[in-house]
Amino acid sequence: MTQRKYCISAGQLFSILFVNRSVIMLTFNTLLGGGSNLMDNILSAALALGINFIAILPLYFLHRRNRTENVLDLSEKLLGKPGMLVFVLLYGLYFMAIDSYYLSFFQLFLNNVMEPLMPVWLIAFAIVAVICYTAYQGIEAVARTAGFVLVIMVIGIVWIGVALLPKIQMINYEPLLYNGPEQMLTGTALFLARSTGFATMALLLPRVHGKKKHGFVAWNVGIYSLISFLILGMVGVGGSYLKNQLFPVYTAAALADAGILERLDVVFITIWAAGLIIQMSTDAYLFMLCARKATNKMASRVVLPFGAIAVAVLSVLTTKSLPLQRLFYGVPLLFILTCCVAVLFPGVLLVVDIVKRKKLSGKDAKV
C-alpha cells in the first residue's frame, strides 16, 4: 500500500468541483439538450442530483477499501502494468477531450456573441498557456485559487439572479413537462455528461483529507440549487426568447441591470473565464498525473505543453468544423465517455478488488 501525503482539504476539492460544474451551468442551452422549455432543466438538475448519489457508489466503495490509492494506482495493482497503461491512456485522453470541448465552447461564444477584434485562436492559446502555468504549480495552488474563484462566482451568479428578479414576468413560466419528459431526460444526460467531477475524484480522493461525504453532499445540493435558482430567474425574464439563444445565461445577464449598472454580461464573462481556467487547470494537472504514472515526473512536465497544444488545436478545429461539432457537442459521445471514467472503470476495479480479496482470504482460510 503506498503512503500518500494529504495535500488538499475536502473543502478545497469540492470548491474546485463546484467551480467546474458552474461552468456547465453557465453554458447550457436548449439547442444542445433539445426541447424548448428551459424550465424542464430544473427537473433535469434535480434528477441529475439524485443520479449523482447513485453513480458515486462504485467510487465510494472503491475508495473506502483503498484509501491511499487512486484508480491509476489500483489499476496497476489489480490489472498489472498493461491495465494501468490502458487506464492512464483513457483518463488522459478523457481530460484532453473534455478540455477541448469546453475551450471550443468558449471560442464559439466569442465568435458568435462577442465578435472580438483580436483573433479568437490567440485567446485560446493564451488560455492554454495559463493552464500549463497553473498545472505546474500543483493541485494545492489550483485548490487555493478555486477558493477565490468560488467566492467571485457565487457572488456573480447571485448578483445576476437578484438583478433579474424585478424583471420576472409570471407569464413566461410554462408548465413543467409541457412537451413531455424528453427534454428533462436529455437535459439530465447533458448535465451528467459534461461533469468531470467524478473523474477528478477518482484521481484525487486519496490526496484529500477531511469530511468528504459532507463535502460531496454540499457540492451536489449547492450547485444544483444554484442552477435551479438561475434557471428560474432566466426563464422568468426571457421566456421563450431564450430557447433560441446559444448562451441563454449570457443573454439573461445582458438584460439584467442593477441600479445604474447595466449589462451585467461583464460579470458573466468574468466568472465564465475564471471558472474555465480552474476547470481546465484541474484537468491539465490530472493529465500530468496520468503521464507521471506511466513515465516519471520530469517527463510528465514535458508532455503537458504538448497535450495543451493538442487541446488548443482540437478546440480551434472544432469551432470551424460542423462534423466535429456534431460529434463533440452531441450528448451521446460525452455521456458514454463520462460514464466510463466516472462509473464503469471504478466499478470494474471494485469488482476485481472484491474478487481478488475473496480469493486471497479463501487461500488464507485453507492454509
Added chain:
Amino acid sequence: MMAASLKENLNYFDTQFDGSADFVMRKFEITGTDAALLTLEGMVNKQVIAQGIMNPILNGTILEQDPVKKFDYICNNTLATVDQTAVDTYDAAMQKLMNGFALLAIDGCIRMMAFSVQGFSFRGISEPQNEVTQRGSREGFVEPFLINMSMIRRRMHTPKLKFELFTIGKESKTNICICYLRDTVSPEVLNRVKKRIKDVQMETVLAAGYISHQMVRRSSHFIFTGVGLSERPDTVCGKIAEGRVAVIVDGTPNVLVVPHLFVENFQSFDDYAFRPFYATFSRWLKFFSFFLAVFLPGFYVSATTFHPELMPEALMLKIAQAEATTPFPVMLEAIIIHFLYEIMREAGLRVPQPLSNAVSIVGALVIGETAVNSGLVGAPTLMVIALTATASYVTPNMYGPIAIMRFAFIVVGGTLGFWGLALGLMVMIINICSEMVYQIPFSAPLSPFNLKSMRDVLVRASWRVLSKDVELVQNMPGSDIKNADQKGNEL
C-alpha cells in the same frame, strides 16, 4: 590562538591593518609589565576609555607579578567598565575591534580583554520615512542594530523575548540579530530562518535587502515577496507576538520579518489605533486602491480599444474626442505616460534637495500641461495614470509588484482586450496562491479560508474580539508546520 608575547600579538594587528590611519595602538606599562590598548579611531568613546580603563589601571595598585594573574586581577578588581569579554583568538579579537570594542593586551598573557566602549556617531531616532502613521509612535529604527534591539526590548518587557546574533558576509562581517518570542515562535520556522542566515554566501552585506531574497525559498516567477520589511519597532513587536521572526541587520533601519503573508500588505499600525468601523473602511480602501492601481490602466486601454460598449455613452464620446487628436494608440500612450511618471518618481527620489522644486515644476509641466496641450497624449489617459499612481501609494509595500503588473496589464489589455485582463487576473491570483512561505500558504487566511481570521483581514474587529486570543502565523489554515514545543516534541 593568540601568542603570549605582546610583541607578536601587536605585530599581527600591525600586519592586518597595514598602517591604516584609524588603527590606534596605545602602549603602556602596568607595574613593569608591557601592555597595550587597541582601538579603532571614531568607533570608541575616548572618555569612557579614559575613565573606565586607563585611569583605573594607571592609578590603581596592582601587586600581582604573574602576567595571567595580573590580567585577571585587573579585569576583576580594577576596571570600571560594565561589558567585558575575554578573547583568545585573533578572529574573535578582530571581530570585537571592528564592533567598537577596545582590546587590552598584556605581555605574557594569551588572552585579551574586550571592552564595550562604542562611541561611533549615528543618526538619531526619528520618524520613519516610509511608514508614516497618524496616531502611532514616531520612533523608527536606526542603523546600529544594538539600538534597534533596545527599541524592541523597550516595548516587550518579557524575558521570553530572545535575541540571537550571527555574522554574515566574508568581508563585511555584518552583524545580524534574529528576534523572537520563545514560547510563541514555531521551532520549525525558527530553525529554517537560522539555516537560511547561515547559508548566506556573500562577500559583503550592506543592507537588509541583500539577504531578503535568501530568507525565503527561491522562486523566480513569484511576483510578491514572502519577507516583510518594517521601519517601525511597534509593528515589528506586533509581528513577533504572532509567532514571526524579526531579522535585524546592522547598518539598515529596516527590519525583515518572516513569514510575511499577502494580506499583511493591507495592514498598517494605524488600523489598530482607530475605531473598528473607520479601520475597516480604511482596510477596504487599501484593497480597492490595490485593484485600482493594478487594473485601471489595463481596463481603460482594453475598454477604449476593444470594448467601448462597456462605457456609458457620454463618457465614451468624451474619451473618443480626446483620443481622436492624439497620434499614438491608447496602449502606447498609457505606456509612455507611465514610463514618464516612473522617471519623475526616480528623479524625485535621487534629486538633491535644492533642485527638488525645479524638478517638480518641470515634471508637472512636462507630463501635465504641455503633453496634453501639444496633443501628444490625451487628458483622460493622463488622468487615469495619475489616479493609478496615487492609488499605488496607499499600499507602498507593494509598489514594486504593482508597477510591474500595471505595465503587464496595459500590454495584455491592449493586445487581448478584456479577455487578456481576465487571464492576467487569474495568473496573478494563481501566482499568489501557488507560493508557500515557511510552509504557510502565502494566500492564507483568504485561501484556504479561515472565518476566524477575517476579524483582522476583511474587517478590523474591536479589541474586545482581537484580544481574546492571538492568532499565531504557524496556525494559519493550510500550514504544513507541525505543532511542536521547543524541543520538537509533538503536542
